Amino acid sequence: MKKMIRLMTVTLLTLSMLAGCGNAKATGSVSTDGSTSMEKVIGALGEAFQNDTGISFTYNSTGSGPGIKAVQEGRCDIGLSSRDLKAEEKEAGLNGTILAYDGIAIIVNPENPVTDLSVETIAKIYTGEITNWSEVGGNDAEIVLIGREAGSGTRDGFESITDTEELCKYRQELTSTGDVITTVSQNPGAIGYASVASVKDTVKAVTVNGVAPTEETIKDGSYVVQRPFVLVTKSGVELSDEAFKFFTYITSAEACDIISAAGVVPAYGE
């Protein structure tokens, strides 16, 4: 009997301690939330920041929309968005600071002989006007359109750049960049889009208007299929000391190397 009471007390105490942990906003840490496409770059920055300052860093990989919502609701310090803020989001009191530019690579299977496509052709392919690779100088094979799910930052970026919003006739809508790359690498007739940073050797990135997606071409704007990586903060609300430190750290010239190493083009410095 006594044992049981003791056990219950201990359990209760443990539970209340856990509850306490949940309530208290962890001091001395920076929380970020948002774009899955920014995982690589923000992860690298966070790690370096943590090593240099000892302030702990968290990143919640949810997507641009939820990240923006999280800042708005005060659930994180800095939101991460892989698209420009919409007008109504700016009106709601949010500020966007561009951290870097990310090129969206148009990827095909390595067996595909097609090496260059213009933005117009890409738009025609995705809207179903061109359905066979032979029409763009490839083999006689049906084009299989691979895309991302509605709401994805990459899809939003791709469709707004190619001006194909709501017109794409996808064969597959996948929920991650990795899935897109895997699927394109498995199907000789497939075309897909993915963040340049995550493109691997298993697929081939075509040149767009004759320009290959490299750091220089993305930075000077000659590679046109690109989008900004945006740090979202709430105007009128001061960042915590730690979050401010993080913000200045990642937008400083020193962070450029880390950002480039992650495969995207830094917007600051140099």
Add this chain to the structure above:
Amino acid sequence: MITQQSTKIEQIHQDIRAEHKTHVEWKRRNRTQTIEYMIHGIFLLLGLITVGCVLLITVYLIISGIPAIRQIGLLDFLFGKEWASTASEPKYGILPFILTSVYGTAGAILIGVPVGFMTAVYLSKLASPKVKSVMQSAVSLLAGIPSVVYGLVGMLVLVPGIRKIFNVPDGASLLAAIIVLAIMILPSIIKMSITALDAVPKEYEDASLALGATPVETYFKVSVPAAKSGIAAAVVLGVGRAIGEAMVVMMVAGNVPNMPNSLFQSVRFLTTAVSSEMSYSSGLQRQALFSIALVLFMFIMLTNAMLNFFLKRERE
């Protein structure tokens, strides 16, 4: 005189001791009873946690699922043929998802049940004990494989395979989902059917054999009919597993909200309709996703009710 007195004292002592003993016993029994009550109470509380969760989820789903249905209109929602949740003029028709889930589950049952049922008959009646034990552990292993692994194998082997064999541009399709689901429901069908077949009294079979029926005739004309409600329960259990599966179909079915007009079409199931859009959704779109979840929940409640019905009949 003295001895008489001492015996009397002894007697009194004995009485006291006896009384003390009954008192202790009574106290002990009392304490045991309190513990019994306490444990009873704790168990009741633990049981109520489950019931509470079910109630909470049901109420939550209904509350969050109703507003969107009301706004969209029940008929437009259930029978609308177009789903474009992020379009500038959003359309929320979930008929493609409902039909895909129904076709997908039916297809999986069509392939999975004959295979699973025959395997169960073989294992229960024909197989030698050695074969039976090896095959049964294989079946259990199949049940234990995480669904994401099925999905991965489906994505890397089955989808390209379908593309090559049927010479279609892309293999991610309703057919791929049906095949993977059929394999996934095998263990539940086999296990349930074996249990039902093993429970058939041996006398039935002996009588049939004694009348001159061959063993195979006996199994199919005596054992199987005797176990039929158990086997029906196995089928319903398979339906429940197939209709609720999300991970696998997300990886092999292509996820485009098309009407399922062909086996080789890219389709989206009820489960994947919820999970693929949930993370980015907001406003009416999110509410509509809850409504889809509510529809799915109704389907699963229906299969569960059927399962209970069959199991009850089996017990009788």
